[in-house]
Every structure is written in structure tokens, then in C-alpha cells.
Amino acid sequence: MHICHIVLNNLGGAPKVADSLISSQVKAGYKVSTVVLTILDPRWKVSFKAAQIVIVMKIAGTLFYIGRAIHQIWVAIQLNRIIAEQKPDIIICHSAFITKLFYLSQFIPGSLSIPYISYIHSDYISESQTERTTNPISELINNISISITSRIDLQALQQSNGLVFVCKALYQRFANIGFKHRRIVISYNPAIDDINNQPLHPIAKSWFDNSQLIAFVCASRFHHQKDHKTLLKAFAKVSENHLNIRLILLGDGELETELKALATSLAINNIVLFAGFVSNPRAYFSQSRVVILASHFEGLPLVLVEAVASGVTFIASDCPVGPRDIFEVLKCGTILPPSDVDALAEAIIDHVKTPQQKIDRSEQITQFFSETSCANQLESLIEQVVSQSV
The missing domain is CATH 3.40.50.2000 (Glycogen Phosphorylase B;)
Structure with missing residues (x-):
């Protein structure tokens, strides 16, 4: 055939x-x-x-x-x-x-x-x-x-x-x-394994290696669909009282210049890293506190499954399709309303205040993904x- x-x-x-x-x-x-x-x-x-x-x-x-x-x-x-x-x-x-x-x-x-x-x-x-x-x-x-x-x-x-x-x-x-x-x-x-051993971005590596810092990761193209603006605004709000947080953005796209300008205007450009396109996001996921996805809409965002497969949990917008399915199947993660700066900030704060726990959902991932x-x-x-x- x-x-x-x-x-x-x-x-x-x-x-x-x-x-x-x-x-x-x-x-x-x-x-x-x-x-x-x-x-x-x-x-x-x-x-x-x-x-x-x-x-x-x-x-x-x-x-x-x-x-x-x-x-x-x-x-x-x-x-x-x-x-x-x-x-x-x-x-x-x-x-x-x-x-x-x-x-x-x-x-x-x-x-x-x-x-x-x-x-x-x-x-x-x-x-x-x-x-x-x-x-x-x-x-x-x-x-x-x-x-x-x-x-x-x-x-x-x-x-x-x-x-x-x-x-x-x-x-x-x-x-x-x-x-x-x-x-x-x-x-x-x-959920497909990374096949590339590309070195970590040096700034990201320095943040991961610093035990006093808490790094969050978002891996998605810079497009209106992914709503990085809400993420940056929420992160800026949290950073006012939590000086030890960092945000690593993996990806590129048409809005990169605009988002960098927004980070600067929010005075968080020194704690937000635009790491560019990477072929091994799981290497970043595994060392992060949480993977964040703030999209207006999705299909089945495998980035969340890959985060869990890397041993960490996620925060995701409860858009019409995708994140809730993963949330219910893998029985972990936090989902919240799309475009809600306050709700996303609170979710980030919860993870800043709570010691990290490694997630093991290998059986569910093998069964469903x-x-x-x-x-x-x-x-x-x-x-x-x-x-x-x-």
C-alpha cells in the first residue's frame, strides 16, 4: 500500500x-x-x-x-x-x-x-x-x-x-x-523525545545553576495566538515582590521585537531571556520550576505533555481545546482563564512559594501519548x- x-x-x-x-x-x-x-x-x-x-x-x-x-x-x-x-x-x-x-x-x-x-x-x-x-x-x-x-x-x-x-x-x-x-x-x-544535544543558552544555564533563582520556561512561537503579552504582564506583577524569579522564552516569530519592547517597558528585560529557537526544549523543561503556556487557542499542545515527560508540571490557559484534556488525562498541572493577568500571576506565585516536586506520569504518557x-x-x-x- x-x-x-x-x-x-x-x-x-x-x-x-x-x-x-x-x-x-x-x-x-x-x-x-x-x-x-x-x-x-x-x-x-x-x-x-x-x-x-x-x-x-x-x-x-x-x-x-x-x-x-x-x-x-x-x-x-x-x-x-x-x-x-x-x-x-x-x-x-x-x-x-x-x-x-x-x-x-x-x-x-x-x-x-x-x-x-x-x-x-x-x-x-x-x-x-x-x-x-x-x-x-x-x-x-x-x-x-x-x-x-x-x-x-x-x-x-x-x-x-x-x-x-x-x-x-x-x-x-x-x-x-x-x-x-x-x-x-x-x-x-x-510525545516525541528530543534528538538534539544542543548546549543550553549560557544565560539560561547560569540561571538554572543558581539555586537561589526560580526559572520558568515558555516554549512557543511569538504569535498573537500564544499571548505572550499576558505572560509578560503577569510575570512583571509577580516580580515586584519576588526578585528571584526568571523567565526563559524559547522560540521566535513575528512579534519578537514587539515583545522585547514590552519586556523593557515593564522593566523585566533583565529577568526575561529571549533564548531563540532551540531544538531541545526538554533540556530546559527538566530544569525549570514550571512550563507556562498562555495561548488564546491550541490544538493539543504537546509542549505540556513534554514538560510532564521531563518531570515538571505546567500552567496553561484553559482555552477551548487542548490543555484541559492533558490536565485531565495526566492529572497534574494548573489551568486558568485565558488572558487573565491576575490569575496567571497568582498561579506563578503559588509555584514560587511551593517547593518543587518532580512529576512522574510515565505510565499515562506511555498509554495515551x-x-x-x-x-x-x-x-x-x-x-x-x-x-x-x-
């Missing part, structure tokens, strides 16, 4: 999971190919352990809505050509967006009729509501665009031969808007889909 995975890029959690699934399928003897829709970022070690094809697809936010739609149709045409050359037995689309592109590609005359599974890693519903503008005309056009796009997205998901949701809350989010499907699997993404479990559930779904498509 030839399985083809379609991913957007090699950045973040979804490609990391796809890479794990691809590796498992290759080991199981399947022929596996990978279609990547953007250029691979060389900083990330996700390599996709199978044949790969790259389509350059620059979806710039500056494109006008109509231009963006035309560009996506162009990509769907290119995708159709690639799939025709590959001739796989089944397609795995690693997002609702990619599912839509593949769905559109099937309307091209002469396209192959290939069953496809949509693998939903993120809170697509929240994502689709984030793009806003203050211009009334642009806002109207944007709302119409979102409405049309959402209908196509949901139709593409509905026509899929199977759906994988990475947690129960994500499935429920779709169910709440009336979405139904005959073949649904809920499969937690695997293992690579084997994730791969087996997808393999079972693939076999069902292919057997009924023959």
Missing part, C-alpha cells in the same frame, strides 16, 4: 507528528511519500523519513482575499499534478486547510479518485475567527470570505473517508456546530478506509 502524507511545512507540532507516523509506516513496510507545500526550514530537524516533494506556496497575509483564493486554487492544481504522478492508495491531509486544497484538486478534470483522511491537529474554528480588521469594508469582505471558506472547509472534511482528531475537546468543538461524520478517531499526538499508540490507531483507520474503497 502507498500512503501519501500532505503537510504544510516542517515547523511545529503537526509536522513532527506526521514525521513520527511516516517513520512508523516505513518500518511497517508501507510505501510512503510526503508532499510538503512550502520550503523546509533548515533549523527544524523534522526531515520526513520518506520521499518528499516540495511545492513552493507562499500564502502571504498581505494578499487580498480574492488573490489568496486564486492562489490556493493554483496550489490545488499543482497538488493534483503531483498526486497524479505519485498515484498513492490513500492520502493523509494534516490540517483542515490542506484537506480543502486536496478536496478542490479533485474537481480538476481527469483527477484520480483517491480516498483521503483528514488529520485535524489544531483548533480550526478558533483559527478561522482570528483574522480581523478595523476597516468596515475590509471587515465585511473578510467576514464573507471566512463564511465561504468555512463552508468549503467543512464540506471537504465531510467528504473525507475518515477523520482523526488529536483530542476529545477538538472533536466536541466540531460536534457543537453540528458536524457529523461516519468514521472518526480520537488519537492523542505522541506514545508513538506506537498513535501509529496503530491511524493504521487501523487506513485499513478500514482502503478495504471499503476497493
Whole structure:
């Protein structure tokens, strides 16, 4: 059997999971190919352990809505050509967006009729509501665009031969808007070990080595979704009475300059480290007091699972999808309302005042978040889909 995975890029959690699934399928003897829709970022070690094809697809936010739609149709045409050359037995689309592109590609005359599974890693519903503008005309056009796009997205998901949701809350989010499907699997993404022994940032290392300091870590890209502003404001509030705390931010992104300016204006730039992108976050997690995630929305934030796998607990916003699932499954951590500076500050203070305890949830992580479990559930779904498509 030839399985083809379609991913957007090699950045973040979804490609990391796809890479794990691809590796498992290759080991199981399947022929596996990978279609990547953007250029691979060389900083990330996700390599996709199978044949790969790259389509350059620059979806710039500056494109006008109509231009963006035309560009996506162009990509769907290119995708159709690639799939025709590959001739796989089944397609795995690693997002609702990619599912839509593949769905559109099937309307091209002469396209192959290939069953496809949509693998939903993120809170697509929240994502689709984030793009806003203050211009009334642009806002109207944007709302119409979102409405049309959402209908196509949901139709593409509905026509899929199977759906994988990475947690129960994500499935429920779709169910709440009336979405139904005959073949649904809920499969937690695997917690994958770091494979890089990159040295710690020297400042971070000095903080970890100082027994008088308490270091907190946040690992997420600098994007509005991750709400670093609330984290920095809460941290500044705590630092007024707790001079021994430090914050290490792992990652990079479009808001880095803005966030550094905010840290300076809050007078915490000397106790907040922007450590940049790192390929071994668990090395930081294991030496931190707590890992913090303040997002407005998530899919299944594996950073929290990886924190617990490293022996520490977490503080996370109780956004619509993700953190609560992990909180309930692993029976540890603190969840609090999103965008609540005071609640986050209080949670940080609780951990400053409480001696650190190492967390051991190895059994639960093996049971719910293992690579084997994730791969087996997808393999079972693939076999069902292919057997009924023959």
C-alpha cells in the first residue's frame, strides 16, 4: 500500500507528528511519500523519513482575499499534478486547510479518485475567527470570505473517508456546530523525545545553576495566538515582590521585537531571556520550576505533555481545546482563564512559594501519548478506509 502524507511545512507540532507516523509506516513496510507545500526550514530537524516533494506556496497575509483564493486554487492544481504522478492508495491531509486544497484538486478534470483522511491537529474554528480588521469594508469582505471558506472547509472534511482528531475537546468543538461524520478517531499526538544535544543558552544555564533563582520556561512561537503579552504582564506583577524569579522564552516569530519592547517597558528585560529557537526544549523543561503556556487557542499542545515527560508540571490557559484534556488525562498541572493577568500571576506565585516536586506520569504518557499508540490507531483507520474503497 502507498500512503501519501500532505503537510504544510516542517515547523511545529503537526509536522513532527506526521514525521513520527511516516517513520512508523516505513518500518511497517508501507510505501510512503510526503508532499510538503512550502520550503523546509533548515533549523527544524523534522526531515520526513520518506520521499518528499516540495511545492513552493507562499500564502502571504498581505494578499487580498480574492488573490489568496486564486492562489490556493493554483496550489490545488499543482497538488493534483503531483498526486497524479505519485498515484498513492490513500492520502493523509494534516490540517483542515490542506484537506480543502486536496478536496478542490479533485474537481480538476481527469483527477484520480483517491480516498483521503483528514488529520485535524489544531483548533480550526478558533483559527478561522482570528483574522480581523478595523476597516468596515475590509471587515465585511473578510467576514464573507471566512463564511465561504468555512463552508468549503467543512464540506471537504465531510467528504473525507475518515477523520482523526488529536483530542476529545477538538472533536466536541466540531460536534457543537453540528458536524457529523461516519468514521472518526480520537488519537492523542505522541510525545516525541528530543534528538538534539544542543548546549543550553549560557544565560539560561547560569540561571538554572543558581539555586537561589526560580526559572520558568515558555516554549512557543511569538504569535498573537500564544499571548505572550499576558505572560509578560503577569510575570512583571509577580516580580515586584519576588526578585528571584526568571523567565526563559524559547522560540521566535513575528512579534519578537514587539515583545522585547514590552519586556523593557515593564522593566523585566533583565529577568526575561529571549533564548531563540532551540531544538531541545526538554533540556530546559527538566530544569525549570514550571512550563507556562498562555495561548488564546491550541490544538493539543504537546509542549505540556513534554514538560510532564521531563518531570515538571505546567500552567496553561484553559482555552477551548487542548490543555484541559492533558490536565485531565495526566492529572497534574494548573489551568486558568485565558488572558487573565491576575490569575496567571497568582498561579506563578503559588509555584514560587511551593517547593518543587518532580512529576512522574510515565505510565499515562506511555498509554495515551506514545508513538506506537498513535501509529496503530491511524493504521487501523487506513485499513478500514482502503478495504471499503476497493
